[in-house]
Amino acid sequence: MDVAMVFASDVDATGNALSSARGERRTVAIAFADIVGYSTLMAADEDGTYRRWMDLLHGLIEPATQRCGGRIVDVLGDGVLGAFQNPANAVTWARAIQRGIRADVEAAGSVDPVPVVLRIGIHVGDVFESNSQIFGDAVNFAARLQCHAAPGGIVISERVLDALDASARVDFRDLGYVELKGFDKRARLFASETELVRFTVPIQAVAGLPSLAVLPLLDQSGDADDAHFADGFAEDVGMSLAGLHELFVVSPASSAIFRGREADPREVGRALGVRYALLGRMRRMSQGYSISLQLCDTYSGAMLWGDRVRIGIGEIFDLQDEVARKSAMLLAPQVRFAELRRAMRKPPESQTAYDRMLRALYTIGSADYDTFERARSYLAEAMVEEPEFALPVAWAARWHSVRIGRGWSQDPDDDAAQALQLAARATRIDRANALALATMGHMNTMLRRDSDAALQCFSEALAACPNHPLVWTLSSATLAYLGNGEEAVRRAEQGLRLSPHDPMRYSQLMFLGIAHYASGSFDEAVRWQRRALAENPLHGATLLLLAAALAATGSREDARQVAARFMAVRPGFSLETYSRTRLPFFAPGLREAFASHLKEAGLPN
Structure with a gap:
């Protein structure tokens, strides 16, 4: 227990002062309260914590105690001890304290960054009073209660609840029977946790x-x-x-x-x-x-x-x-x-750049064209609000790349240029941002056809964040296109392990299929491309890669059926144009084999 507070009424029913006779036994309401996280607060700011505690003690607790007919029996560093004549007075006191703390925290112009917050426990029972102190089993019982209260809350025993009238019981909820240290029998407790104190001014990142x-x-x-x-x-x-x-x-x-x-x-x-x-x-x-x-x-x-x-x-x-x-x-x-x-619950004017970026990530994986398009506007808003925030810039570059890959781009050359520009901007903002570096690496591979620059970006990205799933996934593609299929498979599998529930999982599966194709494991390539297609049935790149993998296994009829589905999605596709401008493989043998497999699948020249 951090601290305790007990209050005992120093006025009896007839208005006479409680007897100070040594060892006199009385029934009183006992309230223990402690400061939440006292040791933590003292470690962080000893002088400030002590000052705030004394201000609370003298400015709020002592006056409230006097108003409720109680007395402070003892102050124990991070709390106080005393007793009230009846439970109703003790509960009234506890509510006054918690409301007072909350009002101080929420007051306009409050300058207290880390307010002192109390938990209060109340019990009623017989005590012995000697030399202004109180003793007895009821005191020990009461001392165990406040640890079951929420910060800013109150916990009372069943005996206290029974002594309250109906109106005073309303906001207490039943905690059931709980274990109390040092007591064999479990105790039934009740808690009031309404309007909890806001504990601190949060970090503004x-x-x-x-x-x-x-x-x-x-x-x-x-x-x-x-x-x-x-x-x-x-x-x-x-x-x-x-x-x-x-x-x-x-x-x-x-x-x-x-x-x-x-x-x-x-x-x-x-x-x-x-x-x-x-x-x-x-x-x-x-x-x-x-x-x-x-x-x-x-x-x-x-x-x-x-x-x-x-x-x-x-x-x-x-x-x-x-x-x-x-x-x-x-x-x-x-x-x-x-x-x-x-973020979804916030009005637009209250959303941060991070909120808007999250909304974009929620929509960028959608198979619906209009929903996907909305992601770009969210990212644009985020970039306007925080121009030096690299993540939405990197995701905007990724959006343009995905748009091309899905066949939704009206002008692939323009999307490619924007993807490169945004990726370069993201890396200028934050050279240690793994997402930005991975996106730039992928753009170097797919658009600039510069595998050396791509591998350098991926190396820097993994050094910055060895556990970023997209770095492993996108780097696997570059290695596959270079003909290093075994390492490509390892990296694609690592990307899946690091993000097993990725919103763009179809993309992860597709890249693993590419890696298996590059390693010559065509049956595995088919298996993973089929799984990718199940996640996103209209993804053009997956259909194209599946058609090639099926042709490589000798399943020509299946390959032609998949190729027909691809042409329905990409009616303007030309194998000659694709081989000249978009075919991703660098390794000559793989380039020739992939083009040949696409031709076997029946794709038009």
């Missing part, structure tokens, strides 16, 4: 990027080596997420203040100013280790996503990087989805 703290794993094994892994894991996940440039990730040094203890997500948000927190714990098992992770919203405390990873004994350090990468890549889409839901 560039372009409205969502903010996240990755906390050290809570090590439940007690082994020193495991503790090192718990800290290192958090640092690795944080670095992987930061490398995506889609999140503002708080430094591991700041998150380390939560090392070794289980933190309330709302406390994390309040202490670090972040919107999201990744919490986890590590437990030793007979056959290895179990790591459980939770992504939480620090405003509501709600869990948005969870995952569990098991590692065998002896593998813990060998697999640290792999597990961290997997966790980071699973986590990023969850934050993106949560932010998208928030």
Whole structure:
């Protein structure tokens, strides 16, 4: 328990002062309250925290106590102790305190960046009073309650609820029976969590990027080596997420203040100013280790996503990087989805550049032409609002490339020029942005036909963010076109592993099919192109590649049927023009084979 506060009425029913006789037994209402995250606040700003606590104590708590007929029995650093004559007075006092704190935080012109927030627990029972202090089992019971309250909330025992009239019970909800430390029997508790205090001014990241703290794993094994892994894991996940440039990730040094203890997500948000927190714990098992992770919203405390990873004994350090990468890549889409839901609820005038970019990502994977076209307007708005924000610029370049690939471009040369221009602009804005570098690499391959420049971009992208799925996927295509099919397959598979639920999954599957074609595994190429086609039946590039792969396997009739579907989508296609301007393979043997397979499929010259 961080701190406690107990209040006992110093006036009895007839208005006489409570007796100060040594050891006198009385029934009083006891209220414990503690400061949420006191140790964290003191570690961050000892002088400021003490000053704010004293201001709250003398300016709000003491006057409210006097008005409600109670007295402060003791002040214990991060809380106070006392008792009231009856539960109704104690609850009235608790509500006055929480409303007062909230009013101060929300007051116009408030300058307190990290307000002191209390949790309050109230019980009623018999106590002994001696030398102005109170003792007894009821005091110990009351001291266990406030840890079950939300920050800014109140928890009461069943005895207190029974003593309240109907109107005072309305906003208390039943928490059921809970375990209390030091007590054999579970206790039924009730909570009031309405109008919670807003804990802190959130981090204002560039372009409205969502903010996240990755906390050290809570090590439940007690082994020193495991503790090192718990800290290192958090640092690795944080670095992987930061490398995506889609999140503002708080430094591991700041998150380390939560090392070794289980933190309330709302406390994390309040202490670090972040919107999201990744919490986890590590437990030793007979056959290895179990790591459980939770992504939480620090405003509501709600869990948005969870995952569990098991590692065998002896593998813990060998697999640290792999597990961290997997966790980071699973986590990023969850934050993106949560932010998208928030962005969809915002009026247009309140949306940030990041909000608009998310809306574009939501629509860019659509198989509907009009929906796809809207993505470009969202990206244009984002670029106007934040001209130095590289992500929407890079995605705009990718949009033009996808538009060409789908056969929706009215002027492929103009889209190609815009894709190159935007990709170059994105890399100028942020040379360490993996998405921008990968997009520029792909444009160098497909439009400039400069594989050396492309490979250099992909190398820089992987150095900037080794876990970006699009870097692995797009680089696989360049390697396939160069004839390095084996490495192309490996990279395409890695891209799939890193983003198993990608909104443009059809594209990932298509590139894996290209890699297998380049390696000479034509049956595998057919399998993966069919899977890509199932995700997006009208994607022209996939139909073309499937037709070639089927012809390569000798399935000429199937190849001709797919080629006919392709021509329905691309009625103006000419094999001669395509071979001269768009055929992607660099390796002479592959170029000739691919053109020959397309011809066998029946595509017109």
